[in-house]
């Protein structure tokens with residue numbers, strides 16, 4: 059996922075792999091050789107079915123997991139080679155908003171302690187931390203009275219606002235948003251997405267957004283990466299991906315998105331079979347077992363990356379010009 063402008067990325071992910079040993083003989087390749095950049099002020103999103111490796115990518119990028127191989131650079135420095143001081147600074151600059159606001163907040167802590175914990179960890183006095191918590195709650199649409207309450211006293215949307223306030227507490231520059239609205243009602247989803255958008259502009263944030271919901275991704279993203287079984291299948295600017303999906307998997311996903319026009323006629327592409335297990339992925343193109351356009355070569359050869367438009371990349375043999383010339 060590369061931006062065409064020649065500027066220094068804020069985050070660079072290079073050949074990132076994260077494998078989990080599930081038995082002596084079996085390895086689950088959750089993330090398998092991902093490379094992409096994120097530029098300051100952008101929202102880059104990952105979209106794909108559950109289990110395709112989106113959350114593992116986000117978690118590895120903020121060091122919740124160690125990678126099996128590959129590198130992640132923040133501001134040009136490898137985050138896995140930080141010294142103690144650099145690590146402390148990284149913890150302030152990079153934060154995460156978690157998927158489920160019902161389980162990601164400690165039920166035994168008050169909002170004041172949940173949001174203020176990071177501030178105190180970084181040496182702020184209790185008095186200053188309390189003042190900052192009050193200010194943060196106002197920023198996310200809550201108020202001073204909420205400080206002494208516990209998470210169970212809030213609605214889902216309010217809880218996610220507390221999670222956002224916690225992430226903002228240490229003045230981060232880069233936030234990984236892992237399915238931040240998927241556990242919320244649709245009406246509340248829009249409010250939280252609007253809040254995230256406002257905060258991005260007001261505070262100059264950069265987001266890495268993870269979701270399985272293509273409508274949500276369209277609303278928030280600048281660039282999008284579509285994932286399947288640990289790999290990218292298509293990456294590019296949002297408008298290009300949504301208006302002209304090139305990979306058969308992206309085409310199938312987008313054909314299933316509901317449109318708010320009952321008279322609109324669209325051809326739904328139904329994928330056969332279920333998503334294969336990531337510990338025994340198919341050979342060649344990992345999508346070949348479900349692809350309606352599968353060719354013989356797809357079963358044995360993994361496709362390379364082909365640029366089909368400026369900054370729009372597809373991983374599919376259909377776009378291999380040399381192969382098509384030979385077939386003519």
Ligand code: SF4
Nearest residue numbers: 343346349356374375
């Ligand atoms: Fe389908 Fe082959 Fe393209 Fe994979 S490489 S998406 S199997 S056409």
